[in-house]
Amino acid sequence: MKQPTKSLLRIAVASGIVFGALAPLTASAAPAAPALKWGKCAGGGVDPRQQCAVLDVPMDYADPGGPSIGIAVSRIVSEKPAARRGALFLIPGGPGGSSLDDPSGKGRKLPQEVRDAYDLIGFAPRGLAPSTSVDCGLERRDLSLTASRPWPAADGSVDANMATARRMAEACERNGGELLRHLSTRNEARDLDRLRAALGERRISAWGVSYGTYVGAVYAEMFPGRTDRFVLDSNDDPDPTRVARAWLAGHEQGVEDTFPEFAEWAAAPGNPYRVAATAAEVRPRFLALAARLDREPLPWPGANPAELNGNMLRQAMLSSLYDPDDFPALAQLMLAAEKGTVPPAPASPPDAVLQNVSAVGAGTLCNDVAWPTSTAVYRKGVEESRAKFPLTAGMPRNAMVCAAWPYPPEEPPTVITDRGPSTVLLVQNERDVATPVGGALKLREALGRRAVMVTVNSTGHDAYLDNGNACGDAAVTRFLATGKRPAADLYCR
Structure with missing residues (x-):
């Protein structure tokens, strides 16, 4: 059953807030770690x-x-000790997501x-939080x-977005503290390896979702001999020259892939x-409504900002397309706005x-790779994007806080390769x-012989059990339970 708060939280976000050695691992190869x-x-x-x-x-x-800092961890032990194989790390999305309650939830x-x-x-x-925050x-x-995921002005200008990026980056530099400089995907992977050692495990299995697929891929690149069965679910483009910029840009195609499903339903x-x-009428109707709200926003008490403008509608659209269960929220918002009203x-x-979530997201995304700092770069990208993908109105190529980030990356981004054991299943x-399928195919190509990919004829973010x-x-469950993967890439109709 879907979590009943999922739709509420997504629309709330829209209105309220983003190698090691390949030799067998020996006990002495792991760093000493105190028992938990x-x-x-x-x-x-x-x-x-x-x-x-x-x-x-x-x-x-x-x-x-x-x-040192503290990492809050949780567990539910195997329900059948005689059948226990090891530890399955539940790697959350984000960055800014937590899996602390996932042993009890998913x-x-x-x-x-x-x-x-x-x-x-x-x-x-x-x-x-509740890790050191x-x-x-x-x-x-x-x-x-x-x-934090900025939309250009109605005329395509990014000047205000650049000013917002500078304001947010200055606040992070002023208030973020030393830990903010050490948030990165590679450091999260190192934390997970420390957790592996503290648990006394020679190898770990993992189920990483969304951004968690990149964390899992980076872990498998940094510590390949310590991977058992890795499931990467809803996969990020691993392009080391862009990292999160590629993920943001992926929304262009992701919306184009998914909006027709909403239109059929609507x-x-x-x-x-x-x-x-x-x-066929739904898309032009949405675009016309967004354009009208660009010109004539509606008051929306309690929202942030407190008006339903074109970009707030576009963000609500993007958030609702994550899950078909959220389609009604977008339809209700459209119907109300066309009448000049808004739902609560x-x-x-x-x-x-x-x-806290904003700081973790910004720190991780901006520390992983250096972003362009030139307004002209974003202006050109937004112009091209708006012409090709009007539904997303240039947002996926726009400047976010990383365009003004005060800190250089601690180290180069990870290049995902096919070097290591074949222990990965992508779904x-x-x-x-x-995380559109095009980006997933790039991760599949990078992993090469290490991976098999299951492509599912379905709509929504998060595939396995969702x-x-x-x-x-069935393919994922079989792999986790038995280690058996499809003999080749599989298409699930």
């Missing part, structure tokens, strides 16, 4: 079997004897044979997703939220949560607004 002290998890709502602990890791891996959805085979391991990545002290207007007879008589603004997470929906289909789910 497991205890009761703070708060409520988790499986009573879930335990929590804190892992101490270096803040700066170039200075391992320097200050872990319950795993088939019994998988829950028997593994201890399920969750964690809050470095910088994200970061905060940029952003102005409230910059907690909106239309600021024109279906009997749909109480029917937007148009035919699917969705509840937003607390500002403190948004501050990918064919229509995914956030928006995929029975064929894809």
Whole structure:
């Protein structure tokens, strides 16, 4: 069953806030790590079997004897010790996502044979509370997703976006502290290897979703001999020259792949939220409404910003296309706005949560690779994007906070290669607004003989046990439970 708050949270975000050696690993090859002290998890709502602990890791891996930070971790142990194979790391998306409660949440959805085979391991990545946390002290207007994932002005100008990037970057430099400089995907991978050692595991298995697929791929590149069964679900483009810029740019095609599914749904007879008589009418109707709201925004009390303008509608569209279950939210918003009204603004997470998530997202994305700093680069990209992909109006090639980031990357981005054991299974929906299939195919190509890919004829972000289909789910479950992958890349109709 889908989480009942998923649609609410996505629209809230739209309105309220973003190698080692290949030789067999020996016990002496792993760094010494203190045993974890497991205890009761703070708060409520988790499986009573879930335990929590804190892992101490270096803040700066170039200075391992320097200050340390805490990584909050969780586990539910194998339900059948005699069948236990090892630990399955649940690697969250984001950056800014947590899997700390996932052993109790998505872990319950795993088939019994998988829950028997593994201890399920969750964690809050470095910088994200309740791990040692970061905060940029952003102005409230910059907690909106239309600021952190900025949309150009109605005329295509990016000048205001560049000013916002500078304002946010200056706040992060002023308030973020030393830890902000050491947020990166490579450091998250190092943290996971420290966790592996602390658990006493020679190798780990993993289920990484969305940004977690990049974390998993980087881990497999840095520590290939320590990978057991790796499932990468809803996959990021691993282009080392662009990293997150490629992920952002992917939304252009992701929306084009997915919007027709919304249009078909929104024109279906009997749909109480029917937007148009035919699917062909939905796209021009959306574009016309967005253009009208560019000219004449509607007040939207409780939203951030407190108006429904064209970009807020576009962001709501993007957020709703993550999951077909969220299509009604977009249709209702369109129908209301066409009448000159708006539904109540969705509840937003607390500002403190948004501050923390925004800082982790910005720090990780901006520290992974240097972004262009020239306004002209973004102006040109936005102009080209708006001409080819009007639904996304240039946002995927726009300047975000990284365009003014004050810190250079600590190290070059990871180049994903085919060097290492063949231990990876990619699963990918064919229509995914956030991580389109084109980017997944680039990760598949980079991994080469190390991977097999299952492409699923389905719509939505997150495939396994969520928006995929029975064929894809069965292939992933079989791999996790038995180690058997399809003999070649598989298409699941």
